[in-house]
Amino acid sequence: MELTRRQEIMAMLRDGEWTLDELARNFVVSKKIIIDDLEHITRTVARPSRLLIYPPTCECGYRFKDRAKFSDPSRCPRCKNEHLAPQRLRIE
Template sequence: MPTRRERIISLLEERDYSPSELARALDLHGKGSVKIILEDLKAIQKILKRDGKVLLIKPAECRNCGFVFKPEIKVPSRCPRCKSEWIEEPRFKIESK
């Protein structure tokens, strides 16, 4: 049976996902599920680099004012521009170089 990280990799090779979507796809529930996914994505990014693949990151974006965050493996809680908490999560996808 594949590990959670192997399952994440196979999902991200098919299409892009947000951390919350990955948690639901892997049947992870609870408050810390997105945090677990983010930790896995950081490890996966290193694995992919070694294998000649890239983790593409579509940055998080404020749904209120349109502010675009830096492309990083994290889910911001508040917009620095308008202070809104209405944030579109970043999206991740795997692509071969």
């Protein structure tokens, strides 16, 4: 049976951690499309599983807390650093 892209993304996120960029590259679609998929997945993933967002830690030590957005943070609110590592996604 052929899996849909959303089913494939769910399987990948159950297996490991992925960034938005990596998912977009893997499926050769825009990040916008992956964000739409993730918003759908986060509503449909069966409890007690859930889609988790692991935000980056900035060089200055700033940690993003409780990210709810699937787009990567563009810069650090404390030191304005724009070279943050991408956040990682996973289903647990």
